[in-house]
Structures are given as C-alpha cells and as structure tokens.
Amino acid sequence: MSVSPRRFVAAIDAVNYRVGRVAMYGIFVMIGILLWSSVSKTFFLPSMWTLESAQFAMVAYYILGGPYSIQLGSNVRMDLLYGTWSPRFKAMVDAVTILFLVFYLGVLLYGAYDSTAYALKYSERSPTAWRPLMWPIKLTMCVGISLMILQCLSEFIKDILRIRGEEI
Template identity: 25%
Template sequence: MKAWSMVELVIDSISEIMGRIGWLIIFYVMSFGIFDVIMRYFFNSPSLWISVTIQYAMVLLACVSGAYALNKEAFVKLDLFYAKFPPRVKAIVDIFTFLLTFLYLYVLITKGIEAAQASFKLKQTTPTAVPIPLYHLKAIIPFGVFCVLLVAVKKLVIDVQTVLGIERE
C-alpha cells in the first residue's frame, strides 16, 4: 500500500498544480477584463485581442480546474439521500457513479484527441482580427480530462478500500 500512497501523493500534487494554474488564469481574466472595460468606456480605445484571450483563458480554466475541484470535492452534489447514507453505502454508490464518470471522461479524452489532431493539421486559429492559435488549447483539453480521470481513479480506489474495510494509511 505504500506504493499507492505515493501514487495518491502524485495525483494530489498534479491537482494542486492545476488549481494554482486556475488561480493564475482567474487573475489574468479579472485583470485584463477590468483593463479592457476601462480602455473601452473611459478612453474609447477597445482592444482587438483582450476579449479573445479572455475567452481562450476561460476554456483553459475549465480544463485545468476540473481535477482540482474533484479532488477537493468542490462539485455540487444532490445530497437528498446520499448525505444520510453510511460511509460504506456512499462508497458503493460512488463506485457505480464512477462507471458513468469513466464513460464520460473516456469520450471526452478520445474525441478531444481527435479534435486536437485535426486542429494541429489545419493550424487552426481564432477567426478574429488577431488570429490566436487554437490547436494548443485543443491539445490541453484531453490532458485536463486525463487529470480528472486520475483523480476519479484515486477516489475509486478509496471507495473500494472503504467497501472492503481496508484501513487507510
């Protein structure tokens, strides 16, 4: 089990790094969003690139924040019945939920890789006055989803240990 503890530590570190990247993205979006509004409304000088990069950053934020949110259990849950279950029953429900989660993440990863490959082949850019490459962003999407999958697998192992009554280190 010592090896699994190391794997958990690596997964936790990855999700923490993703969360910190997300924080930087939020800071970027807030800073440049405010700057763009000030330039547009007070100086009548809108930028050509800020709004596009903010949209780019918001997609990037969705990619990097999923693993962090799942690891910190920050997603909204419908706890109507679930909250009253004992830990072992919660773990069993979570194991069944993992099957749906895995299917969803598998589709996102495979279709994301296909979209990224097509985007790289086409050297896809934004259709704006300032063409910003999109293929980098499309390549990050499957990576972010893979990080979410790592956290989901970690949680699955914890749930299996709970069901089997194995003590956690």
C-alpha cells in the same frame, strides 16, 4: 491494498493539487484581461483580442481546476439522499457512478485529441478578427481532461479502500 495503488493516489493527488493551486490564479488573469478590455474601450481603441483571451483563460481555469475540485469534494451532488447515507454506502455508490464519469471523460478526451491533432496539422485558427491559433487551448483541454480521468481513478481507489474499511 498494496503500496502501488496508494502511491498512484498520492502522486495523482499531489499533481492535481499543485495544478489546481496554480490554476486558481487564472481568475486574476481573466479579471486583468476584462479590466483592460473595459479601459481600452473607454479611453483607447477597443482591443479585438480581449474577449477571446478571456474565454481562453476561463477554459483553462475551469478545465485545469476541475480535478482539484473533485479532489476537495467540492463538486455538486444531489444531497437529498446522499447526505443521510453511511460513508461506506456513499463509497459504494461513488465507486459505481465514477465509472460512468470516466467513460464520459474518455469519450471527451477522444474528441479533444482528434480536435487537437486537427488544429496542429492544419494550423487551425479561430474564425474571429483576431484569429488566434486554436491548438494551445485545445492542448490545455486534453491535459485537463487527462488529469480529470487520473483524479477520478484516484477517487475510485479511495472509494475501494473505504468500502474495505481501510485507512486512506
């Protein structure tokens, strides 16, 4: 395979590796928010921003860490048959099934883009008492879904290389 797809794979893997490594510290942000929530409810007045902030932190953690998870191969698979297959046959099955995932993510990105555009245009706010703006988390979702699509394309190229018997 030419150098161009290999550069694409290397670039996407590098970006998603770095984003994933940063996103994995989001769990500590969420822990801090929930710890403050517990402390403030016990000793002070309860904060009305903690639950929603924790939810936003969890969404960012999950959506930005997804491509890194795919890259590491730590996504969930039905290993009943998959574990017994040869690496080449696994690559063939993965190359077909990843196309379904890319289609699903494309539909998801389309909806996320529309929702983000709406949130930006109308300054959409959450219907809770805190009423935070919704566009930051929706934009994070668009970025995360886009990175996931790019990582899926990277994995697809790696599967094609495995099928051809080439070194990755």
